[in-house]
Amino acid sequence: MDQRGIAVASHGQKGSASWTPHHWLILLAMTGAQSMTMLDKSVVAVTLPTLGTDLSLSPVGMQWVVNAYVLALASFVAVGGRLAEVIGGVATFRLGVLVFVLASTGCAFAPPGPWGEAWIIGFRALQGIGAALMLPVSIAIVLGTFSAVSVGLAVGFYTSIAQVFQALGPLVGGVLTEFITWRAVFWINVPVGLLALLFVMLGKPESARIPGARMVLWPTVLLVLGCGGIVCALQQGSVWGWTSPLTLGAAVLGLVCGTLFVRGALRSAQPLIDVRLLANRVITADFALAFMIQFGTLAAILFGAMYLQDVLKMGPLAAGLAILPLIITQAVGGQFGGRWYDRAGIRNPALAGFAIATVGLAAWAAAMPFLVYWPQVPGMALTGLGLGLALSPTSTDGLARAGDAERNEASGMFQTFRQLGGSFGVATVGAIILSINPAGSRHVDPARSAEALSIGFAATAIAVAAALVLAFWLLPRRQARN
Numbered sequence: 001m002d003q004r005g006i007a008v009a010s011h012g013q014k015g016s017a018s019w020t021p022h023h024w025l026i027l028l029a030m031t032g033a034q035s036m037t038m039l040d041k042s043v044v045a046v047t048l049p050t051l052g053t054d055l056s057l058s059p060v061g062m063q064w065v066v067n068a069y070v071l072a073l074a075s076f077v078a079v080g081g082r083l084a085e086v087i088g089g090v091a092t093f094r095l096g097v098l099v100f101v102l103a104s105t106g107c108a109f110a111p112p113g114p115w116g117e118a119w120i121i122g123f124r125a126l127q128g129i130g131a132a133l134m135l136p137v138s139i140a141i142v143l144g145t146f147s148a149v150s151v152g153l154a155v156g157f158y159t160s161i162a163q164v165f166q167a168l169g170p171l172v173g174g175v176l177t178e179f180i181t182w183r184a185v186f187w188i189n190v191p192v193g194l195l196a197l198l199f200v201m202l203g204k205p206e207s208a209r210i211p212g213a214r215m216v217l218w219p220t221v222l223l224v225l226g227c228g229g230i231v232c233a234l235q236q237g238s239v240w241g242w243t244s245p246l247t248l249g250a251a252v253l254g255l256v257c258g259t260l261f262v263r264g265a266l267r268s269a270q271p272l273i274d275v276r277l278l279a280n281r282v283i284t285a286d287f288a289l290a291f292m293i294q295f296g297t298l299a300a301i302l303f304g305a306m307y308l309q310d311v312l313k314m315g316p317l318a319a320g321l322a323i324l325p326l327i328i329t330q331a332v333g334g335q336f337g338g339r340w341y342d343r344a345g346i347r348n349p350a351l352a353g354f355a356i357a358t359v360g361l362a363a364w365a366a367a368m369p370f371l372v373y374w375p376q377v378p379g380m381a382l383t384g385l386g387l388g389l390a391l392s393p394t395s396t397d398g399l400a401r402a403g404d405a406e407r408n409e410a411s412g413m414f415q416t417f418r419q420l421g422g423s424f425g426v427a428t429v430g431a432i433i434l435s436i437n438p439a440g441s442r443h444v445d446p447a448r449s450a451e452a453l454s455i456g457f458a459a460t461a462i463a464v465a466a467a468l469v470l471a472f473w474l475l476p477r478r479q480a481r482n
Helices: 021-055 060-088 088-110 116-143 151-179 188-204 217-240 244-267 276-281 281-311 316-322 324-344 347-370 375-403 404-436 446-474
Strands: none
Touching: 021 060, 021 088, 021 116, 021 151, 021 188, 021 281, 021 316, 060 088, 060 116, 060 217, 060 281, 060 375, 088 116, 088 188, 116 151, 116 404, 151 316, 188 347, 188 446, 217 244, 217 404, 244 276, 244 316, 244 324, 276 281, 276 316, 281 316, 281 375, 281 404, 281 446, 316 324, 324 347, 324 375, 347 375, 347 446, 375 404
């Protein structure tokens, strides 16, 4: 994904060491937009049981409410980078915010009855497309607005605030759902998005285009069909049947389109995603590990929150508080992981992180059948700590090993791999759970639901353990240098 056009910092970082009101307006706009996209990954997890009841969603439909957003985000984030080359980063950002706000409004108006499931899933996918248009350009706009003296502080503000919102997502979702309505989870995006548009209009950030850049449709179509086909086969297989023509057809469509996309990218001078970066074995390992981190993270948040409400019968607010041991320790692990990487490189923090997460997921899975909350807390905390410990080093190392000319390409590919990992995690773990118990987390017998969820978490532990083995064999002992 060639993001030269959106890397507005490349033409010299404008601004001075002191921050003017324009600097603050631009930073608040970009941070607010980024925070919306991060919040919507986690906030819906706690809202989902109430939302599902009101809209009469099927068990697999509830999973699609989460996965439609993440899958669309993964499939279109490369498109956001390329579109910015064609129409400019600021125009792309405005379009992304507008799509996101309109889609959030559509989600809030989801009707009960037979149209409710298709309605909410469709608008969640549209939300993901809006987020994909915002993400690649927002950080580039921040980099292009601030001088070298102050850009580090600005980026730190931008990333840390967004992480706080992601961490608070389950708690925010619980408060809004319990005391107002689940629809407020989506309404809250409207004023934030409108303020972001207003701040951009007043702040007037610079925006560069690439002369002669153009958007080619067919790579986008192949990427969307490739990712969507495989995820659809995984997620719907338990409903359609694993050998049904629909499941097999979706899988074949995904594999064929994915293969054609890779072949086209290898032959293109300006591919949507430059898969040639994967010739570097360590970069490939870093991206694969980022995939597995998000695989475990999103599955744990979603199905952990559903367990707390559907099996242990907690309310939305109680569930939002109860899932915090997972969220908080992941944030703490990310801080320690980044510092450990600076001292020792990628190998040790990644190995430690995946080992801790494997133990945590296994302990969490083992505690679920007891139908008591507190025995699960150690497993939650270890899972979050381990996944957080591995994430920051993995992302930093993958970008550090790419050359300066390839840094933007690597960043875009990292985002694609990471979001796809979350989508595959929800689809795979959800398929395992529904294959064991078609009612998912909502069986009339809580023990039956707990058993299915426990097996799903055990499978996640096995997947993370496989990532540990991959990290052991492929990660180098030497630290990457910029």
